[in-house]
Amino acid sequence: MISVLLVDDHELVRAGIRRILEDVKGIKVVGEAQTGEDAVKWCRSNNVDIVLMDMNMPGIGGLEATRKILRYSPDIKVIMLTIHTENPLPAKVMQAGASGYLSKGAAPQEVINAIRAIASGQRYIGADIARQMALSQLEPEADTPLSSLSERELQIMLMITKGLKVNEIAETLNLSPKTVNSYRYRMFSKLNISGDVELTHLAIRHGIVTSEKLLNSD
Template sequence: MTEQTIKVVIVDDHQVVIDGFMARLQLEPDIDVIGTASNGIEALEVISQLDPDVILMDISMPIMNGIDATAQIKKQYPDAKVLMLTMHDNREYIMKVMQVGAMGYMLKEISAEKMVQAIKTVNQGSTYFCETTSQTIFTQAATPIAAPEVNPLSRREEGILKHVAQGLSSKQIAKALDISYRTVETHRQNIKHKLDLHSTAELAKYALEKGLVD
């Protein structure tokens, strides 16, 4: 492996997808897949151990999705270069991805040639959006957007609510966000009080209705 080799980690919850991406990239002499993960939590562990140049990140995954994982990665490793790989071609996902700091967005159906181009582009510090994604951004940009509702929750509370809705326990949330179990429990009680909700099921329903989870 030369100094110019781009070290890549692939994060996806389907092994067949990981195998397919690895098969595409193993023919590239200047790209080396050094690790894989099947969800956002695993991704954080793998990244901390291997220090990749580029992270190919799926969006829809169990335990921790790609958007939340990217937010955590950028918080812990501000210089990390995350390139989203997904089947979702809609503006809402694209905007969320940009907000959490990903540097690119492309569909899984992308050609091997374009995938390599995307990895190299992002590795150089530039952003990359595949042609389909770019068209989606521009064609849907003119769609009127309703004024957002006032959100009673803080950013931290909203993040914890997302994890609750995804089925994580307070212990798992504490580990994912690198905060104490007691802090998570305090936030959960505050969330219930602010929203006048009394069970985990009600919290999950609220998160789904507000579009906080996929």
């Protein structure tokens, strides 16, 4: 039996995925979490095979939660299931140790196939996302400016776009405010921008966050 933890800050999304999986032979949803922090705590106290993880949630978010889970429980497999399909996020997530990356627009059968494939030791990337990643390798000039950002910089960028202040980000990530500001200014330099508003507009323009998500972030 493949055990699955659902991690998403929207109860409706978790309920929908649970409904998809509950009648599937050999797969069982054993828990739910609505933040990255909750997912990390759950995985430290319980056994699970697969974590279906959202990217953009309150707190540390899906990328940092993936890193923390795998640091303490390397046998757990994480599948990022998110609306964010544009480069460079899929590549950064896989580099962070995730075993799979799927769009929330994926068909239910593809989610089931991904769980089974990853439980058997394979990696799985949705066909549309894999195509984008392959094209970016063939046409590097098509990469977005955000491709130059590190995993940590992308994580802090996502938190900034949710309206978190430097002190809040520092507390959440257990960093000093000075370190967070260093990451911010490094991002501004790489992207040739001057502030958080421009950073947010750039993230929206390249599909890393959506304006709809920002409206629902509170």
